[in-house]
Amino acid sequence: GESVGLHLPTLSVQEGDNSIINCAYSNSASDYFIWYKQESGKGPQFIIDIRSNMDKRQGQRVTVLLNKTVKHLSLQIAATQPGDSAVYFCAENRRGGSQGNLIFGKGTKLSVKP
Amino acid sequence: GAGVSQSPRYKVAKRGQDVALRCDPISGHVSLFWYQQALGQGPEFLTYFQNEAQLDKSGLPSDRFFAERPEGSVSTLKIQRTQQEDSAVYLCASRGVFGTGELFFGEGSRLTVL
Numbered sequence: 001g002e003s004v005g006l007h008l009p010t011l012s013v014q015e016g017d018n019s020i021i022n023c024a025y026s027n028s029a030s031d032y033f034i035w036y037k038q039e040s041g042k043g044p045q046f047i048i049d050i051r052s053n054m055d056k057r058q059g060q061r062v063t064v065l066l067n068k069t070v071k072h073l074s075l076q077i078a079a080t081q082p083g084d085s086a087v088y089f090c091a092e093n094r095r096g097g098s099q100g101n102l103i104f105g106k107g108t109k110l111s112v113k114p
Numbered sequence: 115g116a117g118v119s120q121s122p123r124y125k126v127a128k129r130g131q132d133v134a135l136r137c138d139p140i141s142g143h144v145s146l147f148w149y150q151q152a153l154g155q156g157p158e159f160l161t162y163f164q165n166e167a168q169l170d171k172s173g174l175p176s177d178r179f180f181a182e183r184p185e186g187s188v189s190t191l192k193i194q195r196t197q198q199e200d201s202a203v204y205l206c207a208s209r210g211v212f213g214t215g216e217l218f219f220g221e222g223s224r225l226t227v228l
Contacts, residue, residue, distance in 0.1 A: 008154055034216065043118070043205055043219035044157065089156050101147070101170065102217060104156030 008087060010109045019077040021108045023090035028071060030092035034102060035064060035075045039086045047075070047088075077110075085112045116140070118220035120206050126226045127196045135191045135223045139208030146189050147217060148181055149205040157205050163189060196227045 013019050025033070031052040036044035050057045050064045050073075057064050063076040073090050087109050091102040119138040127133050139146050144165050149157035150173075159173040165186035174181070178196075183189040193200055203224045207217035 036219075041221070043207075043221045045219070046216045049216060091156075101159050101162055103159065104149075107156050 008107050008109045010111060012111045012113060013080050015080060015082060015112055015114050017080055019075075019080045019084070019110060019112075021075045021077075021088050021110065023073040023075075023105050023108075025071050025073060025090065025092045025105070027092065027094050027103075028068070030094050030103075032093035033064070033066060033073055034091045034093075035062075035073075036089045036091060036104075037084075037086045038089065038107070044089060080110075080112050082112045082114055085110055118206055118208055118218055120204075120220035120223050122223060123221065124224050124226075126228065128228055129198060130195050132192065132194045133196055133225060135193075135204050135206075135225070137189045137191070137206030137208075137220060139187065139189070139206070140210065140218055143208035143210045143218070144186070145209040145211075146183060147207045147209075148189070148191050149207065150175075151203040151205055151222070153202075160191070160204075193225070196225075198227050201225055201227045 034049040035047040037047050038044045048059045048062050048064050050066050055066050061078045065074045087107045089104050089107045091104045093102055121136045125133055146163040148160040150160055151157045161171040161174055161181045162169055163183045166183050178194045180192045203222040205219055205222045207219045209215055209217050
């Protein structure tokens with residue numbers, strides 16, 4: 001498979017532990033944020049999103065936290081599983097940009113040890 | 115099909131050749147986006163269509179890059195006189211609603227320019 005993630009920050013966790021992936025975004029005008037998961041050789045897959053009028057949103061085993069004061073976004077994965085191993089990207093939609101044009105961060109590679 | 119379909123999945127071109135990459139969005143999705151993803155990086159915006167109208171092409175790196183969506187469905191990204199720095203995965207994404215929301219990505223077309 002391809003070697004996506006060779007130069008990416010890496011988070012290594014034990015199966016069953018919780019994972020926290022962090023992201024700093026740059027534009028205070030951004031009003032919508034998404035976390036994507038990308039497995040080797042595949043396109044990004046939606047995990048969870050959050051709008052700027054919220055500070056927390058929960059999905060199945062995942063939680064996104066938004067701190068607008070410090071422009072920080074985090075993704076928490078509960079009971080991490082080997083299938084969660086992938087590169088995770090945060091993306092922001094900048095108000096005033098193309099409708100729905102998402103600006104992606106550089107990504108974090110999550111490795112889950114069985 | 116049920117998802118975004120891209121072809122070819124892999125393309126090897128000699129420097130100076132022209133290439134064309136095709137995207138079939140999810141049926142009925144009005145918004146279509148092209149992104150470029152270099153190895154170890156997050157996707158970077160290239161261009162955006164709303165139906166057949168190209169509303170934003172600010173991310174196209176040079177005038178060698180051209181995208182079209184003549185009937186508001188299938189889109190083609192064309193790269194003329196390819197250079198080695200064009201080597202990347204080209205991702206297509208579509209969205210069914212106007213405004214912000216989840217983008218559905220295809221698997222991408224990996225272009226290698228020798």
